[in-house]
Amino acid sequence: xxxxxxxxxxxxxxxxxxxxxxxxxxxxxxxxxxxxxxxxxxxxxxxxxxxxxxxxxxxxxxxxxxxxxxxxxxxxxxxxxxxxxxxxxxxxxxxxxxxxxxxxxxxxxxxxxxxxxxxxxxxxxxxxxxxxxxxxxxxxxxxxxxxxxxxxxxxx
DNA sequence: GCCAACGTTGGC
DNA sequence: GCCAACGTTGGC
Numbered sequence: 001x002x003x004x005x006x007x008x009x010x011x012x013x014x015x016x017x018x019x020x021x022x023x024x025x026x027x028x029x030x031x032x033x034x035x036x037x038x039x040x041x042x043x044x045x046x047x048x049x050x051x052x053x054x055x056x057x058x059x060x061x062x063x064x065x066x067x068x069x070x071x072x073x074x075x076x077x078x079x080x081x082x083x084x085x086x087x088x089x090x091x092x093x094x095x096x097x098x099x100x101x102x103x104x105x106x107x108x109x110x111x112x113x114x115x116x117x118x119x120x121x122x123x124x125x126x127x128x129x130x131x132x133x134x135x136x137x138x139x140x141x142x143x144x145x146x147x148x149x150x151x152x153x154x155x156x
Numbered sequence: 157g158c159c160a161a162c163g164t165t166g167g168c
Numbered sequence: 169g170c171c172a173a174c175g176t177t178g179g180c
Contacts, residue, residue, distance in 0.1 A: 010178090032163075054178055112179080130161040132177050 004143035005038065005048040006126055007064070007100070008134040016050045016062040019102045027097045027135075028073045029083045035135040042066045042098040049138060049146065051126060052109075059109035060146065068099035110146065118145065 007027060009015065019025055030036055042048075046066040052059055073095040075083035088094040112127065121128040125136045138146075 008178090034163095056180090058179070129179090130177095132162060134177085 003041075003043065003046045004138040004140060005042065005046060005066075006051055006060070006124075006136050006138050007048045008051045008053045008126075010054040011052045012054070015052065016102075016105050019050065019062075019064060019100070020105060022102075024067060024099055024101045026071055026073070026099050028075045030073070030095065030097060030134060031083060031085070032132075032134060035133055036095060036097070038135045038137060039097045040070070041137075042069050044069055047103070047143070048100060049143075053134075057109075057111040057113065059111040060106070060115070061109045062105040063103040063147075064100040065103050066098050067101045071097050071099050073097045115146075 011017075014025070027039065030039060044066055048064045048066065049060045050062045050064050052061050072093045073083070075081040076085040076088040076093060076095045077090060078084055083095075085094055115124060116127045119127055119142060123139060124142050125131055125133065
């Protein structure tokens, strides 16, 4: 069963355009346990909405696909990386993630304010006030509405 | 730039 | 195990 996710990135750090250019990427640098636990649950074939945070406006800008699961985040072992974790060892890594592939960049980004109009905080966590989680599941019914707003209804 | 929200750290 | 202090996230 395909599951849906939302992954946040600050575009100054890594944007949907970067992913389009690179084709694939290891989703590295997540250092939050709740987010990591979601990353661990990702399975090949799952789809992830790519969300740009810390920009105006914050928005879902495209779609990625999980192409590899249970990827050891290499940056945890790299003393030069800002994501270096001295408590992680190759024998006992702390941070697993997934590799993703570019699927599409939406012709129109779906801004956070548009998402707030359409969805309740309980059904789409990213619209929750104060939410800081950078990886989160998206219910299938919600994902379908984001991907294909029904004919006749106003575009998202 | 501000600041609310919230996760983490560390003293006790 | 509690909780104050601190650091970071991220919308505004």
